Amino acid sequence: MNEPAVLLRRIRVWLIFFIVCLVLSGLTAFPLVTELNWLADVLKSSPLSDAMPGFTEWIERCREGLVATEAKYPFILYGTDWLAYAHLVIAVAFHGPYRDPVRNIWVIEFGMIACAGIIPLALVCGPIRGIPFGWSLIDMAFGVFGVIPLAVVRRKIKQLEALTAPVTVPGRALAPR
Numbered sequence: 631m632n633e634p635a636v637l638l639r640r641i642r643v644w645l646i647f648f649i650v651c652l653v654l655s656g657l658t659a660f661p662l663v664t665e666l667n668w669l670a671d672v673l674k675s676s677p678l679s680d681a682m683p684g685f686t687e688w689i690e691r692c693r694e695g696l697v698a699t700e701a702k703y704p705f706i707l708y709g710t711d712w713l714a715y716a717h718l719v720i721a722v723a724f725h726g727p728y729r730d731p732v733r734n735i736w737v738i739e740f741g742m743i744a745c746a747g748i749i750p751l752a753l754v755c756g757p758i759r760g761i762p763f764g765w766s767l768i769d770m771a772f773g774v775f776g777v778i779p780l781a782v783v784r785r786k787i788k789q790l791e792a793l794t795a796p797v798t799v800p801g802r803a804l805a806p807r
Contacts, residue, residue, distance in 0.1 A: 637790040638731065644783045645728045648741075649721045651776075656717025659710050663700050666693040688762055720744075731787045732794065738787065742780045748773030 658665065670686075670693045673679050679686045699706050724741070726734035749770050756766035 634790055634793045637786050637793070641731050641783055641786045641790065642728055644779050644786070645724055645731075648776075648779045648783070649724050649728075652717050652721035652724070655772075656714045656721065659714035659717065662707065662710055663693075663696045666696055669693075684762070684764075688765065727783070727787070731783070732791045735784065735787050735791075738780050738784045742777050742784065745773040745777040745780065748776075 666689065670689050673686045673689055696707070720741075723737055727737045731738075752761075752766040752769040752773075755761075756763070756769070761769075
């Protein structure tokens with residue numbers, strides 16, 4: 631296989647990984663109450679409960695809040711449905727770079743900017759909403775870990791672009807290298 635084909639294959643593998651992560655992240659935002667009920671039950675019956683009491687208390691508090699909200703104000707959870715939907719829509723946007731990475735590198739750069747934006751959002755909104763700093767660090771980790779595959783993809787796209795750019799001679803364009 632030639633070098634551009636190898637780069638394209640690697641770009642696509644990284645993009646599939648990123649898309650799958652976005653889809654899974656989105657799908658897990660739909661059943662929040664069920665997930666927190668399950669997590670709280672697992673924590674209560676595991677040694678983690680004693681090893682990480684603050685974490686266990688936080689999960690229990692979140693569960694209580696979601697259960698009470700679902701019981702009395704279920705429409706509030708509609709916001710997390712939109713969060714889930716947004717993840718799914720953003721995942722679809724990465725089909726463009728999958729098809730034509732050089733032409734759609736802007737989607738990768740948009741994703742990198744979005745990942746970077748998670749950090750100030752967590753640092754500003756976390757304290758306003760009473761989120762423990764440790765949990766905000768977990769939220770920020772999504773941006774840090776999300777930007778890694780995108781940075782790899784962007785670098786590989788730039789390499790692919792350099793390999794496939796047409797060689798120009800004044801007055802005419804020649805075939806790609």
